[in-house]
Amino acid sequence: MSGTNNGSRRVRLVDVARHAGVSTKTVSNVVHNYQHVTPDMRSRVQKAITDLGYKPNLTARRLVTGKTSMIALAIPETNHPYFSSLADAIVKAAEDRDYRVLIEQTDGDSEKELDVLRDREAGLVDGVIFQPAKVTSLDLAQIQEDTPVVMLGEAASPISFDHIMIDNTAASEVAVKHLIGLGRKRIAFLGDVRGDSAGATKKRLTGYQKGLEDSGLSVDTSLVLQVESFSPESAKVAVQEAIRSGIEFDGLLCRDDRFAVAALQLLRDEGISTPEEIAVIGWDDTVLARYSYPTLTSVSPNIQAIANDAVTMLIERIEGLSGTGRHVLAPYNLHIRESAPAVKA
Amino acid sequence: MSGTNNGSRRVRLVDVARHAGVSTKTVSNVVHNYQHVTPDMRSRVQKAITDLGYKPNLTARRLVTGKTSMIALAIPETNHPYFSSLADAIVKAAEDRDYRVLIEQTDGDSEKELDVLRDREAGLVDGVIFQPAKVTSLDLAQIQEDTPVVMLGEAASPISFDHIMIDNTAASEVAVKHLIGLGRKRIAFLGDVRGDSAGATKKRLTGYQKGLEDSGLSVDTSLVLQVESFSPESAKVAVQEAIRSGIEFDGLLCRDDRFAVAALQLLRDEGISTPEEIAVIGWDDTVLARYSYPTLTSVSPNIQAIANDAVTMLIERIEGLSGTGRHVLAPYNLHIRESAPAVKA
DNA sequence: CGGATAATTTACAACGATGTAAATTTGATT
DNA sequence: AATCAAATTTACATCGTTGTAAATTATCCG
Structure with a gap:
């Protein structure tokens, strides 16, 4: 059997070189498929490599190449x-x-x-x-x-x-306009996450406002639902509170799919039908969107x-x-x- | 400003050593929090390290330690x-x-x-x-x-x-018995994946049979649904074919959550209620189980x-x-x- | 205070590969 | 056959760190 390892120690380039009776650099050249190696030499070295079961040590290679x-x-x-x-x-x-x-x-x-x-x-x-x-x-x-x-x-x-x-702003605008196209007039945004400094939410909010204004709808800040954290649970809480406090809406644009599926679940629990009473759009087009009920319309980055x-x-x-x-x-x-x-x- | 780099080249251990006027090994000792270093020496070296913005080269360290x-x-x-x-x-x-x-x-x-x-x-x-x-x-x-x-x-x-x-066999048995406890008599298994050699499915199937037999139910091989691949789509096809060909069942144990949520979706499309008409159990207890409709009972590995x-x-x-x-x-x-x-x- | 012991610090050789430049072989040309 | 150029192969230094063992310095004790 070839390539067996007697358990003593790793085979190094120099071992292969000795075994084949050539210099280490030549072995290296063969390993790297360097073109200026005669076929004879190549096969001789190749044989030594498989005979001994040589594997290049990546760490050493990295040290010298810096890559x-x-x-x-x-x-x-x-x-x-x-x-x-x-x-x-x-x-x-x-x-x-x-x-x-x-x-x-x-x-x-x-x-x-x-x-x-x-x-x-x-x-x-x-x-x-x-x-x-x-x-x-x-x-x-x-x-x-x-x-x-x-x-x-x-x-x-x-x-x-x-x-x-x-382009988050533009994408958000497209989503809002889709909801408007479905005849929705009071479109909420879920949600403005507390302490979110990364800016994605802000841009999506901007597009949301732009989409509304462009279509002649007014922006009602009570429709921008505040959310405590990125967890789906807090999204549920936010939607529930909005409903409890009598805020009415017929469209819901969510900052991501997780929020959206949480919202879908909450709406169902509250006996509100989707999309009939409230149409919902998510963001990211993840696997969640494919298997939620109803399946989720979602902004889909490529x-x-x-x-x-x-x-x-x-x-x-x-x-x-x-x-x-x-x-x-x-x-x-x-x-x-x-x-x-x-x-x- | 400390730690600045003039863009010329990485700072090495030897640079720190020279800057601090000590040997490289001492710097190494400080870096590794070796205990036999005098406080004086330690702070002197530490200063040189921050002065120069030294970061150990992990590749070199790996080469010599072999870890x-x-x-x-x-x-x-x-x-x-x-x-x-x-x-x-x-x-x-x-x-x-x-x-x-x-x-x-x-x-x-x-x-x-x-x-x-x-x-x-x-x-x-x-x-x-x-x-x-x-x-x-x-x-x-x-x-x-x-x-x-x-x-x-x-x-x-x-x-x-x-x-x-x-213990897949035992877990499968537990799941089947849960369905039996709900009064289900004709329990199907989704699915036996073609060409799946890894053995998980086989073990789950074994537990499924064992659970049925243990409870005095007979095993009906037509209830073991064959699936073409691991894709949810093929799971849907399998369930649909079973329904079309008149196979009746009131419980469904799935080999994983993906199959399960696909089945839920198909049953819904066919107008079959879950869990009333068919109770469904998935496997893996993934995020899909939490947001499907209905939410999915699932075997949950720790x-x-x-x-x-x-x-x-x-x-x-x-x-x-x-x-x-x-x-x-x-x-x-x-x-x-x-x-x-x-x-x- | 001298001598032994312990605590620090140091010099230098690894680790296992590749790059450089020099040495050798091969081949072409006259 | 001699010369020169091109194609192969080689010797050796190098990458940046840590381990070993030796060299130095500090500490202790009678």
């Missing part, structure tokens, strides 16, 4: 439908370009968010794709400027960073596009591209389902 | 409610022990699964937590690697590996326990524990929700 071929993806939670599909897409995009992804969970904690960038400084990864939840533009400005970073999401970021996002752009742009930076940050608007659409169906022709 | 302090988690998909919460739990458990987790997606592809273990490149991680989807015990037995591995899930694995799983055990056992192996594989049965329970409610007292 890790790893990128970090920093997201608030792994266990979140949107972020886990984003992670999936990014891992696949990176794989195509021979990079591995180290997924880092920041728990929406600003210290942890900054830690990720420090990882890059420690040489663990070559670059970072970063979707912040808390960190401010100011914090980021202090990061070493030669760290390749691509920002995702809606938070403001220093102009020096590349940044990809969907995750493939975001992931591809993010990886491509990051690798360009890693390979030395300099210059000010590039800002990219990623495509999106409104995925129409039952909770806010298509307007009848 | 990466990283473990790999190999799962079929990141973008899957069960696996993403498993990943979340494992990342947190590992963090507590100063390990980081590299998540590897195998896409349920046996080549990729083997690659994870074959470890084409060495020194990336210190150990692997591996939940296989395709690979067989036989394949695994042929891998003779020195990287420590802990197996998760139901696939048979060679006795030489540590292995953690829940992910925390699994993650903790997996990380603990793996680290024991990494630290040199030898001996044959340990097999651990993790706790679980049946999370009761609307789709198969509690039995009335």
Whole structure:
């Protein structure tokens, strides 16, 4: 049997070289498919490699090349439908370009968010794709400027960073107008999250207002439901309180799918029909939207596009591209389902 | 300003040493909080470290210590409610022990699964937590690697590996008996997935049969619904075909939550009420179970326990524990929700 | 205060690969 | 066959850290 390991110790490049009677560099050349190696030599070395079961030591390689071929993806939670599909897409995009992804969970904690960038400084990864939840533009400005970073999401970021996002304001406007197209006049927004500094909610709110005003509807601030935290439970509480206090609405635009499915569940418990009495739209078009009842109409960012752009742009930076940050608007659409169906022709 | 970098080059240990006028080893000692360093020396070095903004190069450290302090988690998909919460739990458990987790997606592809273990490149991680989807015990037995591995899930694995799983047969039995307790007599199983070699389905099926037989019900093989793939769509097709061909049932045990929510959706579309006409139970107790309509009763593996055990056992192996594989049965329970409610007292 | 012991600090060789530049071989041309 | 250029292969330094063992300094005790 070939490739067996007698348990003594790892096989090193130099062991292969000795076994084949050549220099270490030649073995290295074969491993790397360097073109100027004679077929004879190549097969001789190849045989030695399989004979001994040699595996290159990545750590050593990294030390000398200074490249890790790893990128970090920093997201608030792994266990979140949107972020886990984003992670999936990014891992696949990176794989195509021979990079591995180290997924880092920041728990929406600003210290942890900054830690990720420090990882890059420690040489663990070559670059970072970063979707912040808390960190401010100011914090980021202090990061070493030669760290390749691509920002995702809606938070403001220093102009020096590349940044990809969907046009939240425009998307929000599209969603509101869809509800208006269904004849809804009193459209609520769920929800304005307390202490949310990342800015996504603000932009969505802006689009919400713009959409209303554009269509000649007035903005009623009591329809902007305040939510305590990002948990679905607090979204339920917010909707319930609105109902209890007699606030009436026939459309509901939610800042994300989690809030939306929580709202759907609450409305059902309250005996309010969706979409007949209240039409609901979510955001992110996650798996939750497909299996809720009714199925959920949702703003659908093009995750493939975001992931591809993010990886491509990051690798360009890693390979030395300099210059000010590039800002990219990623495509999106409104995925129409039952909770806010298509307007009848 | 301290810690500034003039953009020229990384600060190395030797730079700090020179700046502080001491040897490199002393700096290293300070960095590692080695106890035999005088307070004077410690503060002097510390100052140099912050002055220069020194960050240890992890790659170099790894090369000499031979430890990466990283473990790999190999799962079929990141973008899957069960696996993403498993990943979340494992990342947190590992963090507590100063390990980081590299998540590897195998896409349920046996080549990729083997690659994870074959470890084409060495020194990336210190150990692997591996939940296989395709690979067989036989394949695994042929891998003779020195990287420590802990197996998760139901696939048979060679006795030489540590292995953690829940008792699928018993859990399945509990679920079936819950349905029987609700007075259901004709209980179907969704589904027997074509080409699923990992064994989870088989074990769940065994428990299903055992539960029926134990309660004096006969097993009707037409109630074991065949499913083409793991996609929710094919689960829908299977249930629909069963209904169309006149197969009657009043209980449905599903091999996972995805199948279950797909079934719920289909039953609704067919005008069949849940749980009144058909009570449904899922498996994995994912986020889908909380937001489906009706909410889904589901077999709930204790992910925390699994993650903790997996990380603990793996680290024991990494630290040199030898001996044959340990097999651990993790706790679980049946999370009761609307789709198969509690039995009335 | 001398001598032994313990506490610090240091010099230097690893870790295992790759880059550079020099040494060798091969091939082409006259 | 001699010469020169191109194609292979090699020797050796290097990446930035830590482990070992030796060198130095501080402390203790009779």
